[in-house]
Amino acid sequence: MHLTIASDPVAVRSALDTVLASTAMLGLGDCARGTAEIVLAEVLNNIVEHAYARTTGEIQLRLVPKSDGVFVAVCDQGRAFPHEQLPQGILPVIDVDAGLPEGGFGWFLIRTLVQDLRYQRTDTTNHLSFTLLTDAEPDSVH
């Protein structure tokens, strides 16, 4: 499926509803569906907040079911990532005494929950792609 989403947190919320109810997601069980919602929310809201930095723009989302999950491609015409590289997504240090982190979790979650993450900047467009696995339960890594 193809979807064009306005760069706005409320539009992202309604796009997630549409995507999760779509036939492209039918192969995912409840757990993988929850994972998909986390990942897509982080990816799309990251574009709203950083690539477009609250200016107007469009996000193009494409989902293609495959044998082991769903291939996801996301494009936007906002700013490139610094140095045209994805954030490393290291889990912020959790130290109650030093002050708990209130952000910096997004890319950690994305990197933990997807496979085959790729990013490319061409001319004016950011291209991000990854696979959401049908049987994904990377929590068991811990």
Added chain:
Amino acid sequence: MDLTATAHGALLVISICENRIDAASAIQFKERMREVTQTPSDRVLLDLSQVQFLDSSGLGAVVGVMKLLGADRKLELSGLTPTVAKVFRLTRMDSVFTIHPTLPDGLRKAS
């Protein structure tokens, strides 16, 4: 952001009556929590049993609420649904909060 706050002695129980705390609602959640926690209490128990989804903005807002309560007033969580629990578990934030499976006996009808 629809929520209910009920005092039970030294415990203030706040039930979130929304199905998500996300980038579109995190700021509002934090502001509403700031308002309702003006009621004095030793402990604050946040009932998340109706919240089906929470993203990193929502997580940040819950941490923010914990900080604004200060060190002497504990924020505890209750009723994490599977996807919400996953976000807390993956980010290791489940080690920071006391998390109850459900509201304590006797309080369940409060919401």
